[in-house]
Amino acid sequence: MHSFGYRANAFLTFAITILALICAMASLSDNFNSPSPTSQVQVLNINWFQKKPDGDDEVSLTLNISANLQSLFTWNTKQVFVFLAAEYETPKNSLNQVSLWDGIIPSKEHAQFWIHTTNKYRFIDQGSNLRGKNFNLTLHWHVMPKTGKMFADKIVMSGYRLPEAYR
Amino acid sequence: MSKDPIRAGEIVVFNVDGREIPIVHRVIKVHERQDTGEVDVLTKGDNNFGDDRLLYAHGQLWLQRHHIMGRAVGFLPYVGWVTIIMTEKPIIKYILIGALGLLVITSKE
Numbered sequence: 075m076h077s078f079g080y081r082a083n084a085f086l087t088f089a090i091t092i093l094a095l096i097c098a099m100a101s102l103s104d105n106f107n108s109p110s111p112t113s114q115v116q117v118l119n120i121n122w123f124q125k126k127p128d129g130d131d132e133v134s135l136t137l138n139i140s141a142n143l144q145s146l147f148t149w150n151t152k153q154v155f156v157f158l159a160a161e162y163e164t165p166k167n168s169l170n171q172v173s174l175w176d177g178i179i180p181s182k183e184h185a186q187f188w189i190h191t192t193n194k195y196r197f198i199d200q201g202s203n204l205r206g207k208n209f210n211l212t213l214h215w216h217v218m219p220k221t222g223k224m225f226a227d228k229i230v231m232s233g234y235r236l237p238e239a240y241r
Numbered sequence: 242m243s244k245d246p247i248r249a250g251e252i253v254v255f256n257v258d259g260r261e262i263p264i265v266h267r268v269i270k271v272h273e274r275q276d277t278g279e280v281d282v283l284t285k286g287d288n289n290f291g292d293d294r295l296l297y298a299h300g301q302l303w304l305q306r307h308h309i310m311g312r313a314v315g316f317l318p319y320v321g322w323v324t325i326i327m328t329e330k331p332i333i334k335y336i337l338i339g340a341l342g343l344l345v346i347t348s349k350e
Contacts, residue, residue, distance in 0.1 A: 097317065101315070152316075155267070155287055157249075157250065157269070159249050159250075165275070166274065166275060167272050167273055167274060167275060168273050168274065168275040168278075169271060169272075169273040170271065170272050170273075171248065171249035171270065171271040172249075172269075172270050173249055173269035173270060176269070176287070178287060178288065195269060195270075195292070200272050200281070214249065214250045216250055216252075216267075218316060219315070219316055220316075220318070221316060221317060221318055222315050222316065222317075223314060223315045224252075224313070224314060224315055224316065226250060226251075228250075
């Protein structure tokens with residue numbers, strides 16, 4: 075009962091159990107963080123708005139995205155993935171979510187930002203429903219921990235509308 | 242995998258026809274049907290330049306619910322190395338099973 079093998083096994087099992095416990099506690103500590111993120115998005119310009127040859131609408135926009143996500147970072151945060159999605163409804167689809175821009179925030183210092191950009195990913199509808207379409211721009215963020223549970227939340231900004239006619 | 246609907250931003254695990262290793266990437270586009278609730282999904286690796294259409298089967302533009310096996314909810318550092326080592330150096334897998342088998346045979350109880 076006291077052989078090296080038994081002792082090594084007991085020690086390793088104990089070590090791994092303690093490690094798992096520490097991971098769980100680290101992850102739990104993230105629950106005590108009450109973040110207060112802010113963001114604002116302006117659509118500066120509709121660059122062009124067309125119906126593609128396959129019949130689907132596509133629009134290109136220039137956006138001003140500013141946000142302060144510094145309160146999301148804890149000691150257990152590895153990075154924050156942030157993205158801006160256009161969300162709207164059409165007769166065929168109860169929900170459409172199209173990511174227009176995303177970024178990886180590696181540290182708290184980088185979490186307050188202001189960017190001026192055209193949409194990184196193409197804003198294409200399934201169909202031709204975008205003329206005069208009201209849509210929300212939602213800033214989503216996913217907090218990737220060093221260990222443990224990932225947290226995700228969002229800020230919905232509504233009141234955006236696409237032009238009535240192609241241009 | 243929970244019955245919750247698939248939404249943009251979630252990290253999903255999916256299989257592509259013809260590829261044996263599942264891919265764990267983030268959903269960047271969602272189109273959900275009014276009538277059936279079925280969904281077309283596009284994924285992309287966070288640090289990749291382009292979306293996953295190059296990884297999907299030839300001619301496939303979207304993933305559907307049945308392609309998706311699960312979603313990621315958390316992160317355990319270095320645990321994946323066990324699977325990687327066992328896949329790349331299968332001899333370690335055999336040694337491990339052999340050693341466990343030996344332990345079972347030689348233990349007194």
